[in-house]
Amino acid sequence: MNEGAMQRYALTLNKFLDHAAKWHPRAVVVTAAGDGTVERSDYATLRRRARRVSALLARRGIGKGDRVATLAWNSRAHMEVWYGIMGMGAVCHTLNPRLTAEQSAEMARQSGATVLVASADLALLAERIAKLTPEVESLFIIDGEGRLPGLNAALEEVEEEAAGWGEFDENLASGLCFTSGTTGAPKGVLYSHRSGYLHTLRLLQADVIGLTSAETVLVAVPMFHANAWGLPFAAPAVGARMVLPGRYLDGASLTRLMAREGVTLAVGVPTVWLGVLDHIEEEGGELPSLKRILVGGAPMPAALMKRLEQRLGVVVQTSWGMTELSPLGSITPVSEPERDAASAGRVAVGVDLLLTDEYGTALPRQRDVEGHLRVRGPAVVAQYLGQQDSALDAQGWFATGDLARLDEDGRLTITGRAKDLIKSGGEWINPAELEAIANALPQIAQVAVIGRADPRWGERPLLVVETKADQNIEDQEILDAMRGRVASWWLPDSVVRVARMPLAATGKIDKKRLRAAYGHV
């Protein structure tokens, strides 16, 4: 017998809620209701109700591996449904309320979901999705009652039964999320219990998020995309208090919520914190309990980071991730002495990185050069939903599509997206560098640089600009800001003004639409 003689223990996600309910039963889970009030629950209650959700789904014929879709904001009710679905071995397919009914229906068809669970204020959208997806047999509303069947009433019909709670292999699928699809059709990533469990343990490392039971964490990243960065698993795993903001992520709502609930750690994309700062600077106010803001999902402007640190006295932790990475890839450790808005931080054990050339061959030198970033680890996708081909190369690496650089000490900087690169006269132009210069101009709201077909050079850069509401800036002034800081042949040939930059459902600029509109002469 060559095996060790230690206990069997499947790495299943229900164990985080089991731990919280047993060891931190009264740690609160707060949900903002939208009218300024909040609803309070705790982990013991949340687990009891999650097990009832499991029992209800089992009674409706849902079994292991079956897909159940959710369409909801961040709330206690959504968490109960998450754990209810995953805890019985079904797959939680999170739909994005910012997509059209047609887009969501296409994803639901791909996943084969037969049950859809939605927030009350998304009932109309949910009905349209259900109508477009004949496979969907049942539709429940998770918060409140109305014309459609409510989950609360249905839960009263069932007992808190086991329904196979946690009784399955750790490699069973647990969740499904589609990529944002800014560079191609959205692709489904099918997470497993094991990948989610190991991702969570990585988050809990002191050099990663390092959540403790003494923290109160505001989860201002959506549970409907990329697992809300794993926080609905990490927080119960240590018994941290949770504050779930519901639908409204504006500065006023979040500032009030954080102040009232004594939030110590707040998690969200940069624009969310811009809203909070603007609100506080206009209306006044303090957030004395707030110690740390974790940002990711988009490049962090250096000026915003400085303002947050100075005005709120917080540590800003930058990070990099992808839907395909569960999602966290790298993060600036809290113990890191140097803080740089442009840095994606470091990787923790369980994530490995490789820089390659455009064909996937490892660069001979891995430090202080730019390369195409590949990644490996137990929480990294191996194959997209419904695809025959592996998503990995022959050595098991996943090509992120990002361009990146590693410094001598192993700190990662994301320098652009490979698909956004513009090939002009056989040489590459990186639009991210041009965008960073333009973004620093005070009049600019958002910019994008895309390639436009050019009969002589193949492609030439085109600058798309949205200015702030009451601001003006000449084209020449923007180009002058770039001149001398990049090679002269990198300078955009033309500038297009837009009233509103097209955004994908995840809030990222939709370059696919820009290229369709302006990419050809």
Added chain:
Amino acid sequence: MNEGAMQRYALTLNKFLDHAAKWHPRAVVVTAAGDGTVERSDYATLRRRARRVSALLARRGIGKGDRVATLAWNSRAHMEVWYGIMGMGAVCHTLNPRLTAEQSAEMARQSGATVLVASADLALLAERIAKLTPEVESLFIIDGEGRLPGLNAALEEVEEEAAGWGEFDENLASGLCFTSGTTGAPKGVLYSHRSGYLHTLRLLQADVIGLTSAETVLVAVPMFHANAWGLPFAAPAVGARMVLPGRYLDGASLTRLMAREGVTLAVGVPTVWLGVLDHIEEEGGELPSLKRILVGGAPMPAALMKRLEQRLGVVVQTSWGMTELSPLGSITPVSEPERDAASAGRVAVGVDLLLTDEYGTALPRQRDVEGHLRVRGPAVVAQYLGQQDSALDAQGWFATGDLARLDEDGRLTITGRAKDLIKSGGEWINPAELEAIANALPQIAQVAVIGRADPRWGERPLLVVETKADQNIEDQEILDAMRGRVASWWLPDSVVRVARMPLAATGKIDKKRLRAAYGHV
């Protein structure tokens, strides 16, 4: 297909050193040489040499599952051998230099080790063990050369080859350690890569040890027992600097080492810190870099904890563990507001606890009562080496043999050992409570209370006392200290004075020997 579509990644222990060598290659590993000098290495070098150890062992016919014994202090060389053995899929059986040759030979026979690797200053003992164990075919000295074959010379013969580095299933056995055997014959615990990996991720949680790359950790718990509390895995996993003290754990040696190397976290049993404190109070000195001391392995005296906090300005983290638990069971989180020397802290996800009656039936109430402690988790033993029976009950719980209490908030206190309980007139007396009272008297060095056979009561408590070198105390004075604080029938009937308390090889009081000497009239 019901499985998630994420990457395969085996949880094998070599990955911690791989991570350190790639992302923290120059983080130092310092070893004290004993003559006041130190030797410096780093993770990149350590990994290169560990892979040569693998190659050398492979050349000597060692394969996956084979056992290789070590007999060594905490040193860079011992770490290389650990990783060299485990990295190729062989099993590292750590022998305790404080045991007799006969005792170690008996364990080596049980494990079936064919190679023994030893520190130079343990060469004589190693030769005696090898002579008593015909199965041992090769003997190497890991540090320095001499009459016996040295590992350094042998490593020069081989190239840094892969030798199957990390290429095996995560359930493969990785290490073997025998329990200290204070209450019965020592029993072997066969760890797996998976159990060690998951134990390490638990240590890295911010609410557990929470090691970061900014720390310098002194490992003053032996690598030859219970994995040095997992630190040789946890430190490279985050790139923390390591300080390995070699043979000498006296106050003067450790104080000098910690001051010179800027140690921030020091880990060891309470008596080690008593030595450091006594040294500093006699000779003066400061340890300004030291922020935290982690203690375990024996009850922490409240007075010692207070002295450490006041004199050194450190946070003292108490913990509870067992060889069978890899070893960490529970720990007081750094974020815990209340610090109590008697508390074993809390459990993190991956450890679950149950209080039972003496027959193993769960107590109806799990809080604020004393019970027999059972434990469950992926780093908990399932079966002892060479035993046919499971070490678990029908529900999968391991009976620790400890008595414990959980408070309303889930904090654990170990209140005694079940086997140490004294049954007097059909009722139980807990010697640990009597010992705690006596231990608080300033004249006392060490005490133990054991049961002595009694024709009328079955057993009656007997107090064994070792006073401090220059101190005296009357029997009556000790018993008076107990009077009124315990039931009158708990008071020991007689007192025995010993010049030196018998200790097991792990430093714990050997009650088995005390019972043999004094347990019968």
